Amino acid sequence: MIKNWFKNIGPGPLVAAAFIGPGTVTVCTLAGVGFGYALLWAMLLSIIATVVLQEMAARLGIISQKGLSEVIRSEIKNPVFKTLAIILILSAIVIGNTAYEAGNISGGVLGLETIVGKPSISVAGLSINLLSIVIGFVAFVLLYIGNYKLLEKVLVSLVILMSIAFLITAIITKPNISEILKGAFIPKFPKDSILTIIALIGTTVVPYNLFLHASLVKEKWHHKADLKFARKDTIIAVVLGGLVSMCIIISAASIQTQDISNAADLAKGLEPLFGSFAKYFLAIGLFAAGITSAITAPLAAAFVASGCLGWSTNMKAKKFRAVWMFILLVGVISSSIGIKSIEIIKFAQVANGILLPVIAGFLIWIMNKQSVLGIHKNNVKQNLFGFIILGISILLSLATLNKVFHLNLF
Template identity: 30%
Template sequence: MSKSLEEVHQSVSAQNKTTIFRKLLAFFGPAYLVSVGYMDPGNWATDLAGGSQFGYSLIWVLLMSNIMALLLQSLSARLGIVTQRDLAQASRETYSPFINYILYFLAEIAIAACDLAEVLGMAIGLNLLFDISLIQGVAITVLDTFLLLFLINKGIRKMEAFIISLVLIVGISFIFEMIFAQPEMGKVMTGLIPILPNDTALYIAIGIIGATVMPHNLYLHSSLVQTRKFDRSKTGIKQALKYNFIDSTIALNFAFFVNAAILILAAATFHKNGYFEVAEIQDAHRLLAPLLGTKWAPILFAVALIAAGQSSTVTGTLAGQIIMEGYLNLRIQPWVRRIITRLIAIVPAVIVIYVFGESVTGKMLILSQVILSLQLGFAIIPLIHFVSDKTKMKGFHISTTTQVAAWIIAIIIVSLNAKLVYSEIAGLLESSENPLVLWLTVVPLAVSFLVLLLYIVFKPFISKGKAATLNHSPHHLKLQFSPSGVESKKNIAIAVDFSGADEIALNNAFELGGKEAKYTLIHVVETIGAMIYGDDIDDCETTIDEKLLEEYKTMLSEKGFKVETKLGFGKPTAIIPQIINEGTFDILVMGTHGHTGLKDLLFGTTVDKLRHKISIPLFIVKK
């Protein structure tokens, strides 16, 4: 079975801890790596804009966002702890390959967008502190790819310590900023009361929420919790869930403090002095010294920005690895994988800065948040479905109350982010000199995302009633055949794919051979990993397929049939003929799904390609 972040999987023991403090300490760490995504440079721009325009009045939005994030991250941790799957792996096991490739593509774009904001933030910090150009700063961020490789080779605990150190630098920097700014505590408390002064405040509130809950954090958290080795009994899992929730609560509340501190700093410094339009990080840095009367304010601001950017880029790259391995099961050298993940973010940043200049960094940060908004629903909704599934969660599914709360949060976040995306597209259409191009490209793309999102929302509800007869369930085969059938074949091969087509193929095969014939069930694992590594692959899908083949064999043997199994790896059109031609079979029986037209383009025409490569009759059974 392929393990999430295999090099550090279950590398930290949480067993045999004698005191509650030691148990807590053993589980502490993953949430701090996740929390840096909630204080990354993408959040700084929205917090600065909110504080400078509306003072302290939007602090409640940060608090609400934090509560939402805490629930969603606890669901992500629950998925990883109970199922020992990260969110990408769970998606890969649940959805069809076609849907999974789309979800992977969207997740990769989101990682690139998030990484783009973090790379730019760190580059801006280096520019402000050391006067290094943005392009040079962006190039320097490549080095943290090797830093990540170094840290993970030293163990997950060393990485956690490094990230926590950076988080503390951010926190300490803003404690001093609060001392310099001297905010009005009465107004800070008033800011916790929900109020929206006008439509602009609503827009910024949407931006704050959109920038707070990051899709890559949901993938990351479900993987990082698996670095702990603990007792897998019911009591042990309950304990792990409790301690990880405490870990998440502390870490995310710290992230809330940082975000609130940025907004409060903007309110106490810029709003108070009449600077209502400060949204650019560079502008905020430039104004801090003259308004607060100390050179340390801008220095600590830049230091905190670098620390936030550095910690976020490390965890963002790690999330990229999790998504690639989880969706594609693609095993490549860690340093190559991380370089690819980082280049996906850096190349666009360098090109845009080189072509349009350093003044576009603010727009690039906003664009990155809009792209993240598009992807958010595709991470949240599957997560809620997974942790609500009694079968997947083995009795640790979330309660009805938690499900309702999670769906309300999902609706709020997706709706607000959809409004943000709609506003951006509408703005582009109004300002574009050639809107037809946008109508033919951007608009259809947005509509297709909406259709996919609706599919992911409703598919589990629709298929729940059919679950007894769908994929991966061999126990509902009728196996009724006529004893007066032909029964002329003695060595019969049957291609199976664990779908409804198997039932018809098996029943027809039994009519040909009866209980006297010998049956060989053939299945081909056709993942990218299987195509590359062949029978050396050891991943989740291979494990599942082996188990299902064994279930078929056990069930049919109990009914009196002589059954063997063959598991192949690669393309079915190449592997099935190879198995057939190397054996001594009389006939190959194969079910089809009746695909025609577009479905042939999407799913391929295995039967047509296969029939010309085998030397025995092919009996095709249409579903």
């Protein structure tokens, strides 16, 4: 049975790998340290929203055998709207993923540094972190081979490693189960928690994952009969990913100090309480989170750019490779010399904040088109869930704009 499940495992774990990056680890850490178990319900809500939207993206990919950006190009007939949609998508996904890539690589480096120290060399007065180059090289090799099955196996292994590492870290902290259940099922809004709640949802319901999923399912599955495998794959992987995020919140909640700003501080905070082995489990999880996101972010951007611009989405096509190579290169350089591209990341946050309701709205619209999906279009229940999530994504978008531009909307 397990062998059969592994055979039918698909892009779901890659989607989970994409949303559990170092940014997610940091947000979950801050949520746990700042509010204990009180915000676990926001993660539960995020998991449900992600399952609903990713199932739609997977269904679209299998039935149409096209990526989401390809469908956008073909279904928006008005040239002005089409151009605006393409510009917004390219800005948010391609530029956004370029901005986040340095953080993905740096997160993987933080995990490795806990285990092997900080190897660096000095070139022209600049201190270059060698671990950034190592992670960049591993990501380059896996992406350049362009073999979906190999990529899938490596990322599934890393996701399993990450899941085990964070789960063990959470168990070590001996959490209070009844308090966890209260935090997960009884929504609370502690003082000053609204931005953390928004961040927890925003870091899980990720626009670029919708594009990545729709593009990857057609690499794995080609027949309508495969929908049941895709649905099961999506639910298992996203729920597992959400549990990993919850484990990070639970681990962080056990730390008594408030002087924690990222996952590296979480590792230091756990050490005096639970010994050095807890720190190492966390380091392995952080490394896996960093390297998986460092691979999936450039891959998603390449699928999006190729679909939007009408290029081949074959993973070995020259233009496809050029996109992910550029993003990976910028990420490696920025990470290895320690550039903090705050302004670009702010731009990416705004673009992604605007993009989520736009893409969620477009996805719901397209999922109701019989001409695209036939009998596999959305039913009433799927639309109901979809519109609730659309409403949440609009609030998220307003909150992101509020956070970046200090508009005092909340």
